[in-house]
Structure formats: C-alpha cells, structure tokens
Amino acid sequence: MKDRTMYFHEPVLLDEVINVIDPKQGENLIDGTLGGGGHAEAILKKTSPGGKMLGIDLDDEALIESKRRLEKYVDRVILEKGNFVNFLEFTEKHNFHPINIFFLDLGISSQQLDSDSMGLSFLKNNLLDMRIGGGGSYDDERITAEQIINNWSADEIIKILKDYGEERYAKLIVRTIISTRAEKKIENTEQLVDIISSSVPERYKNQKIHYATKTFQALRIAVNQELESLQIVLPKAFELLQSGGRIGIISFHSLEDRIVKRFFQKEAKDCLCEVGTPTCVCNHKKSLEILTKKPITASSEELQKNPRSRSAKLRVAKKI
Ligand SMILES: C[S@@+](CC[C@H](N)C(=O)[O-])C[C@H]1O[C@@H](n2cnc3c(N)ncnc32)[C@H](O)[C@@H]1O
Helix, strand or coil: CCCHHHHHCCCCCHHHHHHHHCCCCCCCEEECCCCCCHHHHHHHHHHCCCCCEEEEECCHHHHHHHHHHCHHHHHHEEEEECCHHHHHHHHHHCCCCCEEEEEEECCCCHHHHHCCCCCCCCCCCCECCCCCCCCCCCCCCCCCHHHHHHHCCHHHHHHHHHHHHCCCCHHHHHHHHHHHHHHCCCCEHHHHHHHHHHHCCHHHHHCCCCCCHHHHHHHHHHHCCHHHHHHHHHHHHHHHEEEEEEEEEEECCHHHHHHHHHHHHHHCCCCCCCCCCCCCCCCCCCCEEECCCCCECCCHHHHHHCHHHHHCEEEEEEEC
C-alpha cells in the first residue's frame, strides 16, 4: 500500500534540489510552499543537527500533513499559515535569521487538485473557487474564479485566458461565458467545462491535453495572483539571504519560469545600461551567481514515476 505521505504529494526533482542547493549542516531554510514537507524533510536531514526551518503554506491541510511528516524535527521547525509574499512578517515574528536557503516549489499539490473545496480540477464538479487553501480564516483579499467569470468584462477575461493560459480560443470561450451568464450565474466547474466544450472546435477536444486545462490554469493564476507574488518575493528573498545563500525555485509553466530566469539574469550582471551606452550610468552590481545555466528538468525515471514532474523546471542561484 502507498504510504500516506506519498499519496499526499510526491516531491518533484528531489535529488536535483539537494544536489544543486547543497544544504549544509547548521544552515537555515525558508520553504515558502511547504506542502507535505517532502523537500523540507530532505533539506532538514542535511542541515542537521542545528539548521532551522520556517515553513509557510496557504493551506491548513498541507500544514497538518507537513507537521506530521516533520515530527522528528519539531525543535527546529516553525510552521506558519500564510502567503510566501509576506514571509518577512514571519521572519520578524520569530527572529528567524540568518537565512541561507530560500526555496519555492510553486503551484499546487496533487491533493489540492483533487480537493473538493478549492474547485481546481476540471474533472470534478465543485464550486468555482480556486483560491489555494480556500478563503476561511486567512486574511484573504483574493477574489474567487466565480467572481471573475460572472463579474469581469469580456475583455478582462479574454486577457487572462490569453496571458495566463495562452488559450488560443479565448475569445470563443468568453463569448459563451457572456451569453451563458446573461441567463444564469456560472457557479461550478462543470458549467465552465460545458461552456468550454461548446465553444472550442471538435479537433481541440481530441488532443493530449484536456481542452479545459488552459482556462483552468489561467483562472487559478489570476485568482491567486501567482505571477505577481513571484515577482514580489524574488527580490525580497534575495535581499534577505546571507552571502553564499541559495535560492531555488521549481516552476510549472513558462510564465513563472520566465520571471525566475529574468530575475536571475538581471542580478547576475554588473551593468544594466542599454547596449551601446559608452559608460555605465546604472551602477548596478552583480549580486548572484547562477548555478543552473539551463533549468533542471525531470529524469526519464522520474517522468515515469510521477507525471506531475513533466513540466517542472528547477533554477537555483547563489548570492555573492
Ligand atoms: C507543489 S506544493 C509543494 C510541495 C512540497 N514541496 C512537498 O515536497 O510536499 C505547493 C504548495 O504551495 C502552497 N502555495 C502555493 N502558493 C502559495 C503562496 N503564495 N504562499 C504560500 N503557499 C503557497 C500550496 O498550498 C501547496 O501546498
């Protein structure tokens, strides 16, 4: 029988994370997307006996699971519910310094995809919520997918489907959304899947990737402000890292990967002046060394074991 932790979520690129980040005895870690704690556990093993960890997640279930998994490290672990964007609140609250490793494994876990409360899956019928971790007690300013679908203008919805989902049939899908919602509120995932199904050409429905994938991805990214969060957290995390500290990010789609890649490239350069500027006027100084010239992707062995690893990309940089 499968161990429950494995069921919860199998960490992707685990060996690669450990090899490149190379955690050392006594180093402190912030894991901003703690999930089931799989990556955290492997890093804590390496930083034993003294290295501490601040683990953050939006989702209560994830925190319960990781608490169970990390039981034997209880004296070295602080768990907080929240958004990784606000990690500074927690470092201050717990006087958590220095920070040697900052790690994010973005997106959602397999269990969250299956969860009935979040409505993230197009294979199950649930309310169109899509807030990772749900609303609840968390001081939550996120809107739900249902609010986007029913209240936003056609142009605004088309924009997110195109920008965040690269959905080529965005206009057709949104046209049906607008005509459907004029009759009746669109409240659940099944209604949305039916709308997509009746909008896109038949051939689009016979492809490897489910025809609702891109719309659902786009809505999830918009609801959780995933790209904005990443853009905000990278410079903050980098500023707080100790010299020699490493920042490791696993992303699952090209939009996130591009943000990480550009941030690393920018901070790995001494001058950001336009090409052809005779002397540097920006005075920008290189502050990191990129440890993954190309993003690391899953081995064929992992691809076979864990389909979720298919689109995972790991990039790591070291603060100078
Ligand atoms: C892919 S899972 C992480 C799995 C984890 N590395 C492991 O080994 O089990 C991503 C986790 O990040 C959390 N998450 C996503 N966005 C977040 C955010 N902005 N702030 C905090 N947690 C977030 C999700 O709730 C989910 O539990």
